[in-house]
Amino acid sequence: KHFRVAGHRRSQGRISMQMEVDKSSKQRDNSKPRQTHISPELANQAINDAITYSGGDVVVMARTCASGFCDALQQCYGSEEISDVFIACGSGLNGLIGLQVAVELQKRGYAPAVYAAEQSKHANFRSVCDEAGIDLHDFIPSTLEFYYDIVVDALLGTGFDGGDIRQQYWTVYEMLISTRLAIVSLDVPSGWDLSTGPRKIDVTADSFIKPEVLVSLEAPKLGSNVFAGGYHFIAGRHLPQSYFWKRESLFRLFPARSQTACSCQVTRFASKVLMERHMGDLDNSITMTCGTN
C-alpha cells in the first residue's frame, strides 16, 4: 500500500507504470549526467540535516527511519509469513535506529529480539527493551537459525571508519557473514565502504555481508551500487530530492516523498514482485517496466 502508483496503461503488450514524482523534478537540469547514488560526504551532511529537520532530536529521527524500514521489511516478509526477527545493533545511530525497528516491529505483530554489540551512545537499550517487552541479548545464540526467521543488520552504517572491525563486533560480524538467514541491512551493509561497497580484501576472501534486502536512508550511498540482493528500498526520507540534486549533480527521481513509508524500490526484480502484489495476478508473459528503473 506504500507503493504509490499514479496509474497504469497497457500498450503493445507492455504495462508501463507512471509513478508520482516530486515537484522538484520539473526543475531538473537535463544537461548534467544522471547520478543515482550519493557520496560519503553528502551522506554525512544529510545525517546532520535530517536530524535538524527532526527538531534536533535523534530519537525522533530514528523513529521515522525505523518506521520506513519496517514498511520495507513488511513488504518483503509479512508478519503472517515470518515472526522472529533478530536485530544486531551497534553503538551509533545505526544501532539506535535498529532499536527503534525492534519497538516498531513488536507493535506490528512480529517477535523481535535485540543484540547490542557495545553500549549505545544514544539510548539505554535495557530500559527501552524492558518497557517494550523485547528480549535484549548480549550474546549471539548458537541456535540463531533455529529460532529466528530473518536478521536485521543495524551494526555499522555511515559511521564505519573503514578499518578493521573492532573485537567487540567480531562474533556478531562473523554471524552476519556466515548465517543462512536472510539479512535486511539498514542504510549500509555493515563493514561495507561507503564509496566502494565490500572491501577488496573481504571480497577476495568471500568474507562480507550479503544482504537480501537493503533499506537506504534518505538516498542510496555510492557503495550500494554493488548491492546484489533482491530488494533495495529507500526510507526515512526527511529531505526533498532537490536537496540531493542541488548538491551533487542530478539525482535519480523517486516516487513522491513520504517521511515514514518506504516509498520505492530500486531493484528491478523487486519492482516486478511488488507490482504483482499490488496489481494482483498478472500474466507472466507481460513484461513490466517501471519508471524508477
Ligand SMILES: NC(=O)C1=CN([C@@H]2O[C@H](COP(=O)(O)OP(=O)(O)OC[C@H]3O[C@@H](n4cnc5c(N)ncnc54)[C@H](OP(=O)(O)O)[C@@H]3O)[C@@H](O)[C@H]2O)[C@@H](O)CC1
Ligand atoms: N546517511 C543519511 O542520509 C542518514 C543516516 N542516518 C543514520 O545514521 C547512521 C550514522 O550514524 P553514526 O555516525 O552514529 O554512525 P554508525 O554507523 O551508526 O556508528 C558507527 C559506530 O561504529 C563504531 N565504529 C566505527 N568504526 C568501527 C570499526 N572499524 N569497528 C567497530 N566499530 C566501529 C563507531 O564507534 P566510534 O569509533 O565512534 O567509537 C560508532 O559508534 C547511518 O548509518 C544511518 O543509519 C540517519 O541519521 C538519517 C540520515
